[in-house]
Amino acid sequence: MHRCLGFFLLxxxxxxxxxxxxxxxxxxxxxxxxxxxxxxxxxxSCISLSDKGGKTIRQCIRYTYCSNSRLSQLFPDISNFNYRCCNSNLCNSGNAVATATPALALALAASVLSVWWSWI
Structure with missing residues (x-):
């Protein structure tokens, strides 16, 4: 029983x-x-920002900067762009649509732990 508890805590x-x-x-x-x-x-967060000319910028960024007005300040040479911010590892690749968050993982772990706890 203690081994299982240790596994779920880990x-x-x-x-x-x-x-x-x-x-x-x-x-x-x-x-x-x-x-x-x-x-x-x-x-x-990660960002993938593309201008209308086809240039794409990928890098780390603070999630609070993910807005049109703030990105226009950070990238003043790019006037017309599309962007996508995400917060899972390597989610800013060309084809990625990952939107997993640590909060989602925490909620999942908490629900698994509560179900397990009710069994003992």
Whole structure:
């Protein structure tokens, strides 16, 4: 019984740390292919920002900066763009649509733990 509790506590604590150590693709090019990976330090999201000319910028960013007005300030040379911010590892690739969050993982772990706890 104690082994199971230890396993679920380890699982629960591991999901709490999912938000730390975020990795994002980092590049600025016209190819749409990006292989450089950046370890985010103080940022909590990844961004993929594309201008109408076909240039795409991928990097770490603070989620609070993910708005048209703030991004226009951060990228003043780009006047017309589309962007997508996300917060799971390498979610800013060309084809990614990942939107998993640490809060979602925490909720899932809490529900699994509560179901398990009710069985003992």
């Amino acid at each position: 699982l629960f604590c591991g999901t709490l740390q999912m938000g730390s150590g975020l990795s994002c693709y980092k590049c600025a090019d016209y190819t749409g292919q990006c292989e450089n990976v950046q370890e985010c330090t103080s940022e909590d």
